[in-house]
Amino acid sequence: MLDENYKSQKFASELALIFDESIREFTRLCIVSAPDYFFLDCPASTTGKYHPIDELSADGTVIHTKKVFTLAYELCVGLECQSNRDEILAACLIHDLRKQGLERSGHTVKEHPDLAVKLIDDIQAATQILSEKSHKIIRNAVGYHFGLWSHGAWKKPLSDYTKEELCVYLSDFVASKRPVSVNYKK
Numbered sequence: 566m567l568d569e570n571y572k573s574q575k576f577a578s579e580l581a582l583i584f585d586e587s588i589r590e591f592t593r594l595c596i597v598s599a600p601d602y603f604f605l606d607c608p609a610s611t612t613g614k615y616h617p618i619d620e621l622s623a624d625g626t627v628i629h630t631k632k633v634f635t636l637a638y639e640l641c642v643g644l645e646c647q648s649n650r651d652e653i654l655a656a657c658l659i660h661d662l663r664k665q666g667l668e669r670s671g672h673t674v675k676e677h678p679d680l681a682v683k684l685i686d687d688i689q690a691a692t693q694i695l696s697e698k699s700h701k702i703i704r705n706a707v708g709y710h711f712g713l714w715s716h717g718a719w720k721k722p723l724s725d726y727t728k729e730e731l732c733v734y735l736s737d738f739v740a741s742k743r744p745v746s747v748n749y750k751k
Contacts (some may be wrong), residue, residue: 567604568750569597574628575604576658579634585651588703591694592655595684599662602669603627609661609741611672616741626661632740633657637732652699656706656733661687677718682708707734 568665573580573593576641578594597660609620609629625658663680664673665700689695694698695703708719709726712734727733 567601571602572597574601575609579631579654579658582638582658583654584648585699587696588651588699591688591692591699592598592695594688595655595659595693598671598684598688599663599715600667602665603662605690606669609664626664629659629740630661631698633660633733635735636711636740637736640736641729644728644732646732649702649729651746652702653706653729653732656703656710656729657736659703659731660737662705675716678708678711678715679717691709698705702727702729706730709732710737712738 573596576596580589580593583592601625604624606623607627608616608622608625610616610625613621616625617712620626620632622628634654634737636651637657640652641650641653646653661677661681661685664677665671666674666677667680682704685707686698689700705727706729709715709721711719711731712723712742715721723731723734
């Protein structure tokens with residue numbers, strides 16, 4: 566079993582960019598509660614169809630999560646939701662913590678948004694560390710992060726997404742694509 570320090574150190578630089586102390590601590594508690602497989606053997610894609618090559622390694626979901634975080638950090642300014650940046654960044658770090666389920670399944674489970682929301686709700690129930698507003702923003706941004714591929718309670722038109730939900734979804738979507746490059750010769 567991995568210790569809390571090992572897990573939280575994987576995202577130390579990202580956690581440092583969450584300025585609200587309670588949101589940062591809540592996010593850290595979610596990270597340290599993630600299954601060990603997330604840190605040891607969790608490619609972002611097992612087929613190679615949905616993520617770039619650098620995310621297909623054993624630490625692929627960690628790499629992917631860092632990319633999502635980085636994109637959201639900037640995108641929240643462009644979407645004019647930077648007043649809730651800490652909640653957005655927390656959602657980015659939490660969104661795939663249970664990507665393969667509660668136990669390692671070897672593939673992405675389609676209910677992983679539900680499982681991540683359950684983690685959020687469980688940590689909040691145990692600690693009451695977040696305000697009601699922050700809890701709602703984080704849980705909804707995580708729940709809706711699958712966007713067009715959402716199902717069940719987390720399915721709604723993108724036009725109904727809040728700016729925070731859209732920021733997390735777009736950051737996740739763009740991070741999972743091949744890097745953009747152009748061949749330009751003058």
